[in-house]
Amino acid sequence: MSKTKPSGVITITTDFGHKGPFAAVMKGVILTRFPAARVVDLAHDIPPHWPPEAGFWISRSYRYFPAGTVHVAIVDPGVGTEREILVAEVGGHVFLAPDNGLLAPLFAGNVDAAIFCLNVGRLSRLGIATPSLTFHGRDIFAPVAAELASGRLTATDVATPTASWTPGWLEDPEVTSDRVSGIIVTVDAFGNLISNIDQGLLQRFKTPVARVGGHRFELRQTYGRVKPGEYLALVNSFGVLEIARAEGNAAESLGTDRGAPVIVAESGDS
Amino acid sequence: MSKTKPSGVITITTDFGHKGPFAAVMKGVILTRFPAARVVDLAHDIPPHWPPEAGFWISRSYRYFPAGTVHVAIVDPGVGTEREILVAEVGGHVFLAPDNGLLAPLFAGNVDAAIFCLNVGRLSRLGIATPSLTFHGRDIFAPVAAELASGRLTATDVATPTASWTPGWLEDPEVTSDRVSGIIVTVDAFGNLISNIDQGLLQRFKTPVARVGGHRFELRQTYGRVKPGEYLALVNSFGVLEIARAEGNAAESLGTDRGAPVIVAESGDS
Amino acid sequence: MSKTKPSGVITITTDFGHKGPFAAVMKGVILTRFPAARVVDLAHDIPPHWPPEAGFWISRSYRYFPAGTVHVAIVDPGVGTEREILVAEVGGHVFLAPDNGLLAPLFAGNVDAAIFCLNVGRLSRLGIATPSLTFHGRDIFAPVAAELASGRLTATDVATPTASWTPGWLEDPEVTSDRVSGIIVTVDAFGNLISNIDQGLLQRFKTPVARVGGHRFELRQTYGRVKPGEYLALVNSFGVLEIARAEGNAAESLGTDRGAPVIVAESGDS
Numbered sequence: 001m002s003k004t005k006p007s008g009v010i011t012i013t014t015d016f017g018h019k020g021p022f023a024a025v026m027k028g029v030i031l032t033r034f035p036a037a038r039v040v041d042l043a044h045d046i047p048p049h050w051p052p053e054a055g056f057w058i059s060r061s062y063r064y065f066p067a068g069t070v071h072v073a074i075v076d077p078g079v080g081t082e083r084e085i086l087v088a089e090v091g092g093h094v095f096l097a098p099d100n101g102l103l104a105p106l107f108a109g110n111v112d113a114a115i116f117c118l119n120v121g122r123l124s125r126l127g128i129a130t131p132s133l134t135f136h137g138r139d140i141f142a143p144v145a146a147e148l149a150s151g152r153l154t155a156t157d158v159a160t161p162t163a164s165w166t167p168g169w170l171e172d173p174e175v176t177s178d179r180v181s182g183i184i185v186t187v188d189a190f191g192n193l194i195s196n197i198d199q200g201l202l203q204r205f206k207t208p209v210a211r212v213g214g215h216r217f218e219l220r221q222t223y224g225r226v227k228p229g230e231y232l233a234l235v236n237s238f239g240v241l242e243i244a245r246a247e248g249n250a251a252e253s254l255g256t257d258r259g260a261p262v263i264v265a266e267s268g269d270s
Numbered sequence: 271m272s273k274t275k276p277s278g279v280i281t282i283t284t285d286f287g288h289k290g291p292f293a294a295v296m297k298g299v300i301l302t303r304f305p306a307a308r309v310v311d312l313a314h315d316i317p318p319h320w321p322p323e324a325g326f327w328i329s330r331s332y333r334y335f336p337a338g339t340v341h342v343a344i345v346d347p348g349v350g351t352e353r354e355i356l357v358a359e360v361g362g363h364v365f366l367a368p369d370n371g372l373l374a375p376l377f378a379g380n381v382d383a384a385i386f387c388l389n390v391g392r393l394s395r396l397g398i399a400t401p402s403l404t405f406h407g408r409d410i411f412a413p414v415a416a417e418l419a420s421g422r423l424t425a426t427d428v429a430t431p432t433a434s435w436t437p438g439w440l441e442d443p444e445v446t447s448d449r450v451s452g453i454i455v456t457v458d459a460f461g462n463l464i465s466n467i468d469q470g471l472l473q474r475f476k477t478p479v480a481r482v483g484g485h486r487f488e489l490r491q492t493y494g495r496v497k498p499g500e501y502l503a504l505v506n507s508f509g510v511l512e513i514a515r516a517e518g519n520a521a522e523s524l525g526t527d528r529g530a531p532v533i534v535a536e537s538g539d540s
Numbered sequence: 541m542s543k544t545k546p547s548g549v550i551t552i553t554t555d556f557g558h559k560g561p562f563a564a565v566m567k568g569v570i571l572t573r574f575p576a577a578r579v580v581d582l583a584h585d586i587p588p589h590w591p592p593e594a595g596f597w598i599s600r601s602y603r604y605f606p607a608g609t610v611h612v613a614i615v616d617p618g619v620g621t622e623r624e625i626l627v628a629e630v631g632g633h634v635f636l637a638p639d640n641g642l643l644a645p646l647f648a649g650n651v652d653a654a655i656f657c658l659n660v661g662r663l664s665r666l667g668i669a670t671p672s673l674t675f676h677g678r679d680i681f682a683p684v685a686a687e688l689a690s691g692r693l694t695a696t697d698v699a700t701p702t703a704s705w706t707p708g709w710l711e712d713p714e715v716t717s718d719r720v721s722g723i724i725v726t727v728d729a730f731g732n733l734i735s736n737i738d739q740g741l742l743q744r745f746k747t748p749v750a751r752v753g754g755h756r757f758e759l760r761q762t763y764g765r766v767k768p769g770e771y772l773a774l775v776n777s778f779g780v781l782e783i784a785r786a787e788g789n790a791a792e793s794l795g796t797d798r799g800a801p802v803i804v805a806e807s808g809d810s
Contacts, residue, residue: 285730287728289585290597291601292728295601298604298605298606299604301547301549318729350763351765402776403777409777
């Protein structure tokens with residue numbers, strides 16, 4: 001923030017669904033303070049009150065936006081209680097989210113993350129005097145994001161460096177001598193099962209095979225490399241292991257959803 | 271609009287769902303006439319042909335947008351018939367909607383609303399010669415909104431002051447000596463049941479208790495003030511009474527949906 | 541594009557649903573290359589891996605956007621295989637889509653379409669060196685669209701004229717001496733059944749009657765011309781035959797969905 005020029009772009013990630021004016025009024029607040037803002041909806045289909053999926057997508061997506069983008073995430077079951085709000089700078093981008101583990105996947109892979117705790121008392125200078133107790137997305141996150149994205153504010157103006165934050169809700173993949181164990185974090189519109197196992201963890205295997213719910217899936221390069229209807233495992237475009245069914249819906253066919261364990265091992269071992 | 275400088279922002283509220291290119295072509299028409307427009311989707315999940323929810327959200331949301339914003343609402347079962355189209359100025363914002371009761375919740379609380387009836391015959395000067403009979407959102411509302419938002423047009427250029435408009439479809443909350451009766455207007459993605467009872471109506475009670483479908487809900491400040499799974503009533507961030515279940519889905523658990531009656535009374539009275 | 545000045549507007553049509561950050565990262569890539577881009581989501585509810593509906597909507601919608609708009613469509617079951625990518629210029633607009641039949645409905649009605657085949661080898665000049673094998677929307681389509689929309693690139697810079705492309709997946713309506721046969725291409729949020737029968741094909745009939753699934757529907761001008769609950773056929777605002785139920789949901793009531801045959805004949809003949 002201090003180092004990167006703001007891009008004027010703000011992304012919003014929430015568990016609001018595509019219902020009601022909740023994301024819209026955040027945009028209204030942003031445009032009131034910073035008329036030149038360009039706001040992009042990153043994802044609004046995060047399961048209610050489940051921060052890990054928001055953090056997963058943000059940590060895997062932010063690099064596709066211009067440097068100096070502000071990424072706001074509102075999955076906030078603790079709104080109105082004493083939970084803190086984090087501001088972070090990672091890789092030339094700025095992140096704003098409740099301190100509930102949401103940003104942990106981002107911090108995990110970035111040892112040079114600069115992490116701050118928002119000092120809500122200092123927000124009165126922004127004219128944020130009496131936020132509601134139930135919608136900080138509109139009353140705190142949106143105005144702070146607008147000020148950060150406009151370049152009028154930097155993290156250190158309203159936040160204090162911190163060395164502690166809430167850990168992520170999901171365990172990191174477990175790595176043993178002959179296997180890697182992870183979890184399905186999300187399912188896309190095609191029914192592809194997307195895990196938290198990074199491609200780097202697969203390099204130890206000569207011919208990796210993934211197992212989910214008693215089924216075995218061989219690793220391929222892309223969907224088109226198997227016949228329609230056949231299953232495959234692949235490293236997807238976000239760099240993680242995915243289970244898919246070519247021109248089909250793996251999640252529905254397998255009856256598998258978020259939270260399912262995934263195990264990868266050498267082909268001959270299992 | 272004659273008094274407030276246009277902000278260049280246009281919001282769109284419809285019952286189109288998130289299906290097809292219907293909202294998109296409205297944006298195309300707007301950008302064709304006014305390339306600098308910034309268009310925000312307010313809500314597209316209004317139940318088909320049910321104007322009251324559109325009016326509820328617009329009346330509760332518009333103040334979060336910059337002054338001089340144009341708010342367009344298309345919930346329009348009477349499209350192609352003789353129904354009128356209203357242009358209104360309220361609190362420095364401009365509103366454009368079919369005259370079917372949609373804007374009534376906005377007018378109710380604003381005695382200084384300036385209300386006009388669109389003179390469709392005068393639209394030929396805007397090059398709107400032959401609108402379709404089935405999609406005035408694209409063929410009338412979008413071009414008029416673009417012209418209003420650009421500052422090239424004011425309401426009085428194409429509309430005539432009117433003192434009559436279609437009343438709202440929902441009755442205002444009924445207030446008696448010992449109770450206030452309202453209705454559930456909408457349900458958000460968390461399953462929170464949102465009523466039309468304004469917080470001002472609750473001040474008459476010392477310890478208000480809300481009743482919906484035979485259940486009693488005590489008034490709390492925010493979701494975090496009860497244990498996960500417990501129910502509560504609260505004044506939400508839009509200033510109305512809401513029934514919620516902490517980290518749960520009240521609508522599903524209670525089997526309650528839009529249209530359910532809500533009664534508030536003193537704690538000891540019921 | 542060589543003839544029309546770019547508008548700076550880009551539309552995106554996909555089968556990604558409204559899930560995850562897939563459309564968002566395309567926007568991030570676009571804004572990184574072309575910060576002044578204005579991106580409009582045309583439709584994301586195309587059924588997975590079904591190009592015809594994307595092509596139908598694009599061919600019927602593009603004219604409502606400013607001349608010089610770039611329309612990107614990603615319904616791409618063949619991603620990562622040898623399928624080609626088409627760039628086309630039609631009516632002053634630019635189109636970018638996989639060569640899988642998606643754009644066929646657009647080409648069908650435009651004999652002066654200029655069609656090019658993207659030379660992926662030439663993309664290295666744009667810094668597109670190693671696209672993923674599974675998300676060309678982000679890695680090829682988005683950056684090429686940004687360069688085209690910015691005016692820095694024209695189709696001929698990276699694509700070669702071609703006279704062959706994959707035909708559409710749906711047959712054109714069949715016209716015989718006494719009837720026109722088509723198909724339901726899509727269903728909107730109101731349950732209206734939208735066919736591929738253009739209004740021009742109806743002019744041969746004096747009193748056309750449409751038949752779908754054993755039911756007969758008389759042609760009316762608009763929804764408001766029948767009583768609530770009654771069915772009708774009409775030419776909709778996109779110029780095609782539609783079956784609707786006034787203030788009701790025809791698709792649900794009739795149990796009819798995409799793919800259903802539609803036959804139009806003279807009233808007395810059937």
